[in-house]
Amino acid sequence: DIQMTQSPSSLSAFVGDRVTITCRASQGISNYLAWFQQKPGKAPKSLMYAASSLHSGVPSRFSGSGSGTDFTLTISSLQPEDFATYYCQQYDDYPLTFGGGTKVEI
Amino acid sequence: QVQLVQSGGGVVQPGRSLRLSCAASGFTFSTYAMHWVRQAPGKGLEWVALIYYDGSDKYYTDSVKGRFTISRDNSKNTLYLQMNSLRAEDTAVYYCARGLTQLVLDHWGQGTLVTVSS
Numbered sequence: 254d255i256q257m258t259q260s261p262s263s264l265s266a267f268v269g270d271r272v273t274i275t276c277r278a279s280q281g282i283s284n285y286l287a288w289f290q291q292k293p294g295k296a297p298k299s300l301m302y303a304a305s306s307l308h309s310g311v312p313s314r315f316s317g318s319g320s321g322t323d324f325t326l327t328i329s330s331l332q333p334e335d336f337a338t339y340y341c342q343q344y345d346d347y348p349l350t351f352g353g354g355t356k357v358e359i
Numbered sequence: 360q361v362q363l364v365q366s367g368g369g370v371v372q373p374g375r376s377l378r379l380s381c382a383a384s385g386f387t388f389s390t391y392a393m394h395w396v397r398q399a400p401g402k403g404l405e406w407v408a409l410i411y412y413d414g415s416d417k418y419y420t421d422s423v424k425g426r427f428t429i430s431r432d433n434s435k436n437t438l439y440l441q442m443n444s445l446r447a448e449d450t451a452v453y454y455c456a457r458g459l460t461q462l463v464l465d466h467w468g469q470g471t472l473v474t475v476s477s
Contacts, residue, residue: 287463289404296405296454296467297396340404344462345369348420349394349406 259352276341368471381455436442
């Protein structure tokens with residue numbers, strides 16, 4: 254199975270900060286990488302696919318980059334509603350696998 | 360708008376069975392692949408299963424192979440997960456999700472809690 258490793262596992266930030274989360278795959282996955290946001294007690298929300306393509310309705314302050322094994326999710330100016338846990342996920346091979354999550358808190 | 364409404368969770372004893380349902384609306388269900396993803400209490404997300412738009416192919420994570428069956432009824436716009444021989448480690452919130460393309464998840468159900476306990 255392809256292992257997905259996220260860092261950091263948690264971070265503290267302020268409203269307005271630029272935040273970057275890293276995701277590393279145990280083998281090359283081209284750009285078959287998605288990002289999700291999850292708030293406590295809620296279903297995940299899909300943010301991005303193909304490493305950098307935003308789903309409909311996702312604010313442009315979210316951006317993604319990377320290819321192969323190393324990927325990043327960037328929030329350009331953190332908003333109060335962005336405090337949540339973020340997960341990366343590869344869909345290059347079965348089983349689909351998720352990173353362990355990054356909790357973004359105040 | 361796309362809606363996925365789940366039902367069927369609950370408390371079940373180890374070794375018993377449970378069936379989850381996911382009713383879809385707001386899109387042409389029969390043209391999309393569908394997935395199940397689970398999340399154990401306090402843990403991260405784990406992909407469980409995928410079924411193609413027409414049910415012609417199915418994929419599972421190793422830990423549920425031979426015990427869980429994903430299926431769909433396109434005439435009822437409903438996705439199912441039949442879970443047999445349940446174990447304590449299957450305790451989780453189960454989510455259904457639509458495949459925007461085969462493997463890209465876009466819309467999610469609200470989740471349903473399955474607790475396996477004696």
